[in-house]
Amino acid sequence: MNISDVATATGLPVKTIRYYEDIGLITPGRKGNGYRWFSETDRHRLAFLGRARSLGFSIEACRSLLQLYSDRDRASADVKTIARAHLEEIDRKRAELTDMRDTLAHLIDACAGNDRPDCPILADLAAERRP
Amino acid sequence: MNISDVATATGLPVKTIRYYEDIGLITPGRKGNGYRWFSETDRHRLAFLGRARSLGFSIEACRSLLQLYSDRDRASADVKTIARAHLEEIDRKRAELTDMRDTLAHLIDACAGNDRPDCPILADLAAERRP
DNA sequence: CCTTGACCTTCCAGTGACTGGAACCCTTAT
Protein backbone atom coordinates (compact mmCIF):
# COMPACT_ATOMS: atom_id res chain seq x y z
CA MET A 1 0.00 0.00 0.00
CA ASN A 2 0.99 3.64 -0.55
CA ILE A 3 1.75 6.04 2.26
CA SER A 4 -1.71 7.62 2.33
CA ASP A 5 -3.32 4.16 2.52
CA VAL A 6 -1.26 3.18 5.53
CA ALA A 7 -1.88 6.62 7.02
CA THR A 8 -5.63 6.05 6.77
CA ALA A 9 -5.28 2.50 8.09
CA THR A 10 -3.24 3.52 11.15
CA GLY A 11 -4.58 7.02 11.79
CA LEU A 12 -1.05 8.44 11.66
CA PRO A 13 -0.30 11.56 9.60
CA VAL A 14 1.69 11.01 6.41
CA LYS A 15 4.38 13.35 7.71
CA THR A 16 4.76 11.32 10.86
CA ILE A 17 5.17 8.09 8.91
CA ARG A 18 7.94 9.60 6.82
CA TYR A 19 9.52 10.87 10.03
CA TYR A 20 9.39 7.38 11.55
CA GLU A 21 11.22 6.08 8.51
CA ASP A 22 13.82 8.86 8.84
CA ILE A 23 14.65 7.81 12.38
CA GLY A 24 14.69 4.12 11.50
CA LEU A 25 11.54 2.85 13.20
CA ILE A 26 10.26 1.39 9.94
CA THR A 27 11.93 0.55 6.65
CA PRO A 28 9.28 0.36 3.94
CA GLY A 29 10.33 -0.78 0.47
CA ARG A 30 10.29 1.38 -2.63
CA LYS A 31 8.47 0.95 -5.90
CA GLY A 32 10.07 1.62 -9.28
CA ASN A 33 8.81 5.21 -9.28
CA GLY A 34 10.39 6.01 -5.91
CA TYR A 35 7.13 5.75 -3.97
CA ARG A 36 7.29 3.97 -0.62
CA TRP A 37 5.64 0.58 -0.49
CA PHE A 38 4.23 -0.56 2.87
CA SER A 39 3.87 -4.26 3.69
CA GLU A 40 1.48 -5.69 6.27
CA THR A 41 4.41 -5.84 8.67
CA ASP A 42 5.05 -2.13 8.15
CA ARG A 43 1.40 -1.43 8.79
CA HIS A 44 1.47 -3.49 11.99
CA ARG A 45 4.57 -1.72 13.22
CA LEU A 46 3.01 1.67 12.53
CA ALA A 47 -0.21 0.72 14.33
CA PHE A 48 1.93 -0.49 17.23
CA LEU A 49 3.79 2.82 17.26
CA GLY A 50 0.57 4.81 17.16
CA ARG A 51 -0.82 2.94 20.14
CA ALA A 52 2.43 3.13 22.12
CA ARG A 53 2.75 6.87 21.43
CA SER A 54 -0.85 7.41 22.49
CA LEU A 55 0.07 5.83 25.83
CA GLY A 56 2.84 8.40 26.08
CA PHE A 57 5.86 6.16 25.47
CA SER A 58 8.81 8.15 24.13
CA ILE A 59 10.18 7.39 20.68
CA GLU A 60 13.18 5.66 22.25
CA ALA A 61 10.91 3.56 24.46
CA CYS A 62 8.88 2.72 21.34
CA ARG A 63 12.07 1.62 19.63
CA SER A 64 12.83 -0.77 22.49
CA LEU A 65 9.25 -2.03 22.60
CA LEU A 66 9.25 -2.69 18.85
CA GLN A 67 12.51 -4.56 19.27
CA LEU A 68 10.93 -6.78 21.94
CA TYR A 69 7.75 -7.09 19.89
CA SER A 70 9.66 -8.68 17.03
CA ASP A 71 11.82 -10.84 19.30
CA ARG A 72 10.27 -14.27 19.82
CA ASP A 73 12.76 -14.99 22.60
CA ARG A 74 11.89 -11.89 24.60
CA ALA A 75 11.18 -12.00 28.32
CA SER A 76 7.97 -10.24 29.36
CA ALA A 77 9.97 -8.89 32.31
CA ASP A 78 11.83 -6.61 29.90
CA VAL A 79 8.59 -5.19 28.57
CA LYS A 80 7.26 -4.75 32.08
CA THR A 81 10.38 -2.88 33.14
CA ILE A 82 9.95 -0.35 30.34
CA ALA A 83 6.26 0.04 31.09
CA ARG A 84 6.87 0.52 34.81
CA ALA A 85 9.49 3.19 34.19
CA HIS A 86 7.01 4.98 31.99
CA LEU A 87 4.25 4.65 34.57
CA GLU A 88 6.53 6.26 37.15
CA GLU A 89 7.23 9.12 34.78
CA ILE A 90 3.51 9.61 34.21
CA ASP A 91 2.88 9.64 37.95
CA ARG A 92 5.62 12.19 38.45
CA LYS A 93 4.16 14.48 35.81
CA ARG A 94 0.67 14.02 37.15
CA ALA A 95 1.78 14.96 40.64
CA GLU A 96 3.45 18.07 39.26
CA LEU A 97 0.31 19.08 37.38
CA THR A 98 -1.81 18.42 40.44
CA ASP A 99 0.36 20.73 42.54
CA MET A 100 0.10 23.43 39.90
CA ARG A 101 -3.62 22.93 39.63
CA ASP A 102 -4.22 23.21 43.36
CA THR A 103 -2.16 26.38 43.73
CA LEU A 104 -3.68 27.96 40.67
CA ALA A 105 -7.24 27.05 41.61
CA HIS A 106 -6.80 28.70 45.01
CA LEU A 107 -5.41 31.87 43.46
CA ILE A 108 -8.20 32.03 40.90
CA ASP A 109 -10.78 31.57 43.64
CA ALA A 110 -9.27 34.45 45.57
CA CYS A 111 -9.23 36.82 42.59
CA ALA A 112 -12.22 39.11 42.23
CA GLY A 113 -11.88 39.22 38.46
CA ASN A 114 -13.27 42.74 38.16
CA ASP A 115 -11.94 46.01 36.72
CA ARG A 116 -9.85 46.86 39.79
CA PRO A 117 -6.08 46.26 39.74
CA ASP A 118 -5.79 44.36 43.05
CA CYS A 119 -5.05 40.75 42.21
CA PRO A 120 -4.00 37.87 44.48
CA ILE A 121 -2.67 36.00 41.45
CA LEU A 122 -0.16 38.73 40.59
CA ALA A 123 0.55 39.19 44.28
CA ASP A 124 1.54 35.53 44.56
CA LEU A 125 3.72 35.65 41.46
CA ALA A 126 5.47 38.78 42.71
CA ALA A 127 5.89 37.65 46.32
CA GLU A 128 9.44 37.47 47.65
CA ARG A 129 10.28 33.91 48.56
CA ARG A 130 12.74 33.23 51.36
CA PRO A 131 15.18 30.57 50.20
CA MET B 1 24.15 43.00 40.40
CA ASN B 2 25.85 40.72 37.86
CA ILE B 3 24.10 37.88 36.12
CA SER B 4 25.32 35.18 38.50
CA ASP B 5 24.13 37.23 41.49
CA VAL B 6 20.64 37.56 40.08
CA ALA B 7 20.75 33.89 39.10
CA THR B 8 21.48 32.95 42.71
CA ALA B 9 18.83 35.37 43.98
CA THR B 10 16.09 34.05 41.70
CA GLY B 11 17.14 30.43 41.34
CA LEU B 12 17.11 30.75 37.56
CA PRO B 13 20.03 29.42 35.47
CA VAL B 14 22.30 32.06 33.96
CA LYS B 15 21.54 30.69 30.49
CA THR B 16 17.82 31.11 31.06
CA ILE B 17 18.23 34.72 32.13
CA ARG B 18 20.19 35.53 28.97
CA TYR B 19 17.47 33.77 27.00
CA TYR B 20 14.78 35.85 28.67
CA GLU B 21 16.64 38.97 27.61
CA ASP B 22 16.93 37.62 24.05
CA ILE B 23 13.17 37.25 23.78
CA GLY B 24 12.53 40.62 25.37
CA LEU B 25 11.12 39.63 28.77
CA ILE B 26 13.74 41.74 30.55
CA THR B 27 16.05 44.52 29.45
CA PRO B 28 18.94 44.77 31.90
CA GLY B 29 21.44 47.59 31.49
CA ARG B 30 25.09 47.19 30.56
CA LYS B 31 28.24 48.22 32.37
CA GLY B 32 31.26 49.77 30.64
CA ASN B 33 32.87 46.36 30.18
CA GLY B 34 29.82 44.90 28.40
CA TYR B 35 28.60 42.95 31.44
CA ARG B 36 24.85 43.02 32.09
CA TRP B 37 23.73 45.04 35.08
CA PHE B 38 20.54 43.94 36.84
CA SER B 39 18.44 46.42 38.80
CA GLU B 40 16.01 45.50 41.56
CA THR B 41 13.22 45.77 39.00
CA ASP B 42 15.00 43.25 36.78
CA ARG B 43 15.40 40.95 39.76
CA HIS B 44 11.71 41.25 40.59
CA ARG B 45 10.67 40.53 37.02
CA LEU B 46 12.92 37.46 36.91
CA ALA B 47 11.55 36.17 40.22
CA PHE B 48 8.05 36.74 38.85
CA LEU B 49 8.96 34.80 35.73
CA GLY B 50 10.44 31.95 37.72
CA ARG B 51 7.30 31.62 39.80
CA ALA B 52 4.95 31.91 36.82
CA ARG B 53 6.95 29.31 34.88
CA SER B 54 6.91 26.97 37.88
CA LEU B 55 3.11 27.18 37.74
CA GLY B 56 3.35 26.08 34.13
CA PHE B 57 2.45 29.34 32.39
CA SER B 58 3.84 29.49 28.86
CA ILE B 59 6.39 32.16 27.97
CA GLU B 60 3.72 34.08 26.06
CA ALA B 61 1.36 33.91 29.03
CA CYS B 62 4.23 35.14 31.20
CA ARG B 63 4.74 38.03 28.83
CA SER B 64 1.09 39.02 29.21
CA LEU B 65 1.21 38.58 32.98
CA LEU B 66 4.33 40.74 33.25
CA GLN B 67 2.59 43.37 31.16
CA LEU B 68 -0.37 43.37 33.54
CA TYR B 69 1.96 43.25 36.53
CA SER B 70 3.54 46.54 35.51
CA ASP B 71 0.25 48.16 34.51
CA ARG B 72 -1.25 50.10 37.40
CA ASP B 73 -4.50 50.44 35.49
CA ARG B 74 -4.95 46.72 34.92
CA ALA B 75 -8.19 44.91 35.62
CA SER B 76 -7.82 41.78 37.73
CA ALA B 77 -10.34 40.19 35.36
CA ASP B 78 -7.64 40.11 32.66
CA VAL B 79 -5.27 38.27 34.96
CA LYS B 80 -8.00 35.86 35.97
CA THR B 81 -8.84 35.11 32.33
CA ILE B 82 -5.25 34.11 31.61
CA ALA B 83 -5.07 32.02 34.75
CA ARG B 84 -8.34 30.25 34.00
CA ALA B 85 -7.27 29.39 30.47
CA HIS B 86 -4.10 27.91 31.92
CA LEU B 87 -6.03 25.97 34.55
CA GLU B 88 -8.17 24.43 31.82
CA GLU B 89 -5.06 23.42 29.93
CA ILE B 90 -3.63 21.81 33.05
CA ASP B 91 -6.87 19.91 33.64
CA ARG B 92 -6.86 18.72 30.04
CA LYS B 93 -3.31 17.41 30.37
CA ARG B 94 -4.04 15.85 33.72
CA ALA B 95 -7.03 13.98 32.32
CA GLU B 96 -4.90 12.71 29.46
CA LEU B 97 -2.21 11.48 31.85
CA THR B 98 -4.82 9.86 34.06
CA ASP B 99 -6.23 7.92 31.11
CA MET B 100 -2.74 6.78 30.16
CA ARG B 101 -1.97 5.85 33.73
CA ASP B 102 -5.11 3.74 34.16
CA THR B 103 -4.58 1.81 30.94
CA LEU B 104 -0.91 1.27 31.62
CA ALA B 105 -1.44 0.21 35.22
CA HIS B 106 -3.92 -2.46 34.12
CA LEU B 107 -1.56 -3.79 31.50
CA ILE B 108 1.35 -3.89 33.93
CA ASP B 109 -0.80 -5.73 36.45
CA ALA B 110 -1.68 -8.31 33.85
CA CYS B 111 1.92 -8.91 32.79
CA ALA B 112 3.74 -11.79 34.49
CA GLY B 113 7.10 -10.08 34.13
CA ASN B 114 9.03 -13.32 33.83
CA ASP B 115 11.36 -14.82 31.22
CA ARG B 116 8.52 -16.03 28.99
CA PRO B 117 7.61 -14.09 25.85
CA ASP B 118 3.82 -13.88 26.42
CA CYS B 119 3.00 -10.30 27.32
CA PRO B 120 -0.36 -8.56 27.62
CA ILE B 121 1.35 -5.19 27.22
CA LEU B 122 2.72 -6.04 23.79
CA ALA B 123 -0.55 -7.78 22.95
CA ASP B 124 -2.43 -4.56 23.63
CA LEU B 125 -0.01 -2.44 21.62
CA ALA B 126 -0.23 -4.84 18.69
CA ALA B 127 -4.00 -5.36 18.81
CA GLU B 128 -5.95 -4.44 15.69
CA ARG B 129 -8.34 -1.62 16.48
CA ARG B 130 -11.60 -1.35 14.54
CA PRO B 131 -12.08 2.27 13.49
C1' DC C 1 54.23 42.25 36.04
C1' DC C 2 52.43 37.75 35.16
C1' DT C 3 49.55 34.11 35.74
C1' DT C 4 45.62 31.62 37.30
C1' DG C 5 40.93 30.92 37.78
C1' DA C 6 36.46 32.57 37.98
C1' DC C 7 33.69 35.44 35.88
C1' DC C 8 31.51 37.48 31.70
C1' DT C 9 30.41 37.89 26.45
C1' DT C 10 28.50 36.16 21.75
C1' DC C 11 27.18 32.78 18.56
C1' DC C 12 25.98 28.22 16.90
C1' DA C 13 23.86 23.84 17.45
C1' DG C 14 20.95 20.43 19.62
C1' DT C 15 16.88 18.68 22.27
C1' DG C 16 11.61 15.77 21.09
C1' DA C 17 8.45 14.74 18.05
C1' DC C 18 6.74 16.35 14.87
C1' DT C 19 4.63 20.04 11.36
C1' DG C 20 4.38 23.42 7.48
C1' DG C 21 5.84 24.75 3.17
C1' DA C 22 8.37 25.04 -1.21
C1' DA C 23 9.67 22.92 -5.32
C1' DC C 24 9.30 19.28 -8.02
C1' DC C 25 7.95 14.33 -10.04
C1' DC C 26 4.24 10.63 -11.13
C1' DT C 27 -0.47 8.84 -12.14
C1' DT C 28 -5.07 8.93 -13.58
C1' DA C 29 -9.10 10.91 -15.67
C1' DT C 30 -11.10 14.00 -18.72
Add this chain to the structure above:
DNA sequence: ATAAGGGTTCCAGTCACTGGAAGGTCAAGG
Protein backbone atom coordinates in the same frame (compact mmCIF):
# COMPACT_ATOMS: atom_id res chain seq x y z
C1' DA D 1 -3.07 18.21 -23.34
C1' DT D 2 -4.08 19.31 -19.01
C1' DA D 3 -5.64 19.36 -14.37
C1' DA D 4 -6.25 17.15 -9.98
C1' DG D 5 -4.44 14.59 -6.69
C1' DG D 6 -1.09 11.50 -5.40
C1' DG D 7 4.03 11.07 -4.31
C1' DT D 8 9.19 12.80 -3.33
C1' DT D 9 13.05 15.65 -0.95
C1' DC D 10 14.80 19.21 1.83
C1' DC D 11 14.63 23.22 4.82
C1' DA D 12 12.77 25.74 8.54
C1' DG D 13 9.97 26.34 12.62
C1' DT D 14 7.85 24.90 17.00
C1' DC D 15 8.90 25.42 22.74
C1' DA D 16 11.90 26.68 26.29
C1' DC D 17 15.77 26.12 27.07
C1' DT D 18 20.78 23.86 27.30
C1' DG D 19 25.61 22.78 25.97
C1' DG D 20 29.76 24.13 24.13
C1' DA D 21 33.34 26.81 21.72
C1' DA D 22 36.01 30.91 21.42
C1' DG D 23 37.28 34.73 23.53
C1' DG D 24 37.21 39.26 26.73
C1' DT D 25 37.48 40.93 31.98
C1' DC D 26 38.61 41.03 36.75
C1' DA D 27 40.69 40.08 41.40
C1' DA D 28 44.10 37.70 43.99
C1' DG D 29 48.57 35.57 44.69
C1' DG D 30 53.58 35.02 43.61
